Amino acid sequence: MKILIIGSKGMLGTDIVSEISKTENEVIGWDISDIDITKEEDMSKIEKESPSIIINCAAYTDVDKAEEERERCCSINVTGVKNLVDICKKLNIPLIQISTDYVFNGEKEGYDEDNKKNPINSYGQTKAEGEDLIIDNLKKYYIIRTAWLFGKNGKNFVETMLKLFKEKEEIKVVDDQVGCPTYTKDLAKAIINLIEKDYGIYHITNSGKCSWFEFAEEIKRLTTSNCIIHPCKTKEFPRPAKRPKFSILNNNKIENLQDWKDSLQEYLKI
Ligand SMILES: NC(=O)c1ccc[n+]([C@@H]2O[C@H](COP(=O)([O-])OP(=O)(O)OC[C@H]3O[C@@H](n4cnc5c(N)ncnc54)[C@H](OP(=O)(O)O)[C@@H]3O)[C@@H](O)[C@H]2O)c1
Known part of the structure; x- marks a missing residue:
């Protein structure tokens, strides 16, 4: 199979390219310097390449900034996805779209794949619209909702904590x-395994759950930092975009991935 990854220099895209390179499949990694998914005219590049499947990891991912840059966010997460839907339809190939827990409002303690979407911020709304375009127009698709990503190729909570542990008491x-x-590496492997399965919506996260405070405490424990971490409430830190209270995605359709604590330990060793 010839697999085209778009957003190949992002946190998840980099790990997907690296994991597919270990298989027998041919992998093409494109990022913004190779293709701009918001431009319809760029889709002819895909046609020329003639891939067997597209994995779209490209997205507008700055959740807070999306509140003021709604148009730009919409252009990448909605128009960009529409362009990919059109080219996948034309070439009759499947699209794998990466989506998010933010399509839900976070009032429920665990979401199933078929639960109704009800996003509470601009980023979530555009990701939900992108999903709908795929569901309404394609038969061959995988929508993969995931959450709280950490990996070695992008800004993430673990790196933020490691920096703060050094700077603050x-x-x-x-x-x-x-x-x-x-962990993006675990997710990348799970996405590759999915390609043989039935089309549809999948929830894929590591196993287990925690609060951001518990996540920070585990990073501290594994790195033997002396920084003191105090638990606090969301209302003490108002941010431009509302955050869901519960971001747990029930992974009902795939085998459970390893516990997030084991993945974190692995990640911190590299
Ligand atoms: N990070 C998380 O915690 C999280 C949680 C749930 C779901 N997700 C979803 O997972 C996917 C991957 O996330 P990530 O954190 O790996 O994202 P990321 O690191 O922000 O990577 C996205 C990549 O897409 C590129 N890109 C942006 N606009 C583009 C365009 N118009 N055309 C082509 N490429 C473009 C970006 O380039 P520039 O850097 O130059 O803009 C970047 O390399 C996204 O769909 C995201 O919504 C992420």
Whole structure:
């Protein structure tokens, strides 16, 4: 198979390219310097390459900035996805789209794949619209919702904590948002395994759950830092975009991935 990864220099895209390179499949990695998914005219590049499947990891991912840059966010997460839908339809190939827990409002303690979407911020709304375009227009698709990503090729919570542990003696971290940290390397492997399975919506995260405070405490334990972490509430740290309280995605359709604590330990060793 000839697999085209778009967003190949992002945190998840880099690990997907690296994991597919270990298989017998041919992999092509494109990022913004190779293709701009918001430009319809760029889709002819895909046609020329003639891939067997596209994995779209390209997205507008700055959740807070999306509140003021809604148009740009919409252009990448909605128009960009529409362009990919059109080319996949034309070439009759499947599209794998990476989506998010933010398509839900976070009021429920665990979401199933078929639960109704009800996003509470601009980023979530555009990701939900992107999903709908795929569901309404394609038969061959995989929508993969994931959450709380950490990996070696992008900005993430683990790196933020490691930096803060060096700079500060005490920090505050919220304990009233719960989710499941997910290692991009584990997710990349799970996505490759999915290609043989039935089309549809999948939830893929590592196993287990925690609050951001518990996540920070585990990073501290594994790195033997002396920084003191105080639990606090979301309302003490107002941010431009509302955050879901519960970000747990029930992984009902695939075998469970390893516990996030084991993945974190692995990640911190590299
Ligand atoms: N990070 C998380 O915690 C998280 C959680 C749940 C779901 N997700 C989803 O997982 C996917 C991957 O996330 P990530 O954190 O790996 O993202 P990322 O690191 O922000 O990578 C996205 C990549 O897409 C590129 N890109 C942006 N606009 C583009 C365009 N118009 N055309 C082509 N490429 C473009 C970016 O380039 P520039 O850097 O130059 O803009 C970047 O290399 C996204 O769909 C995201 O919504 C992420």
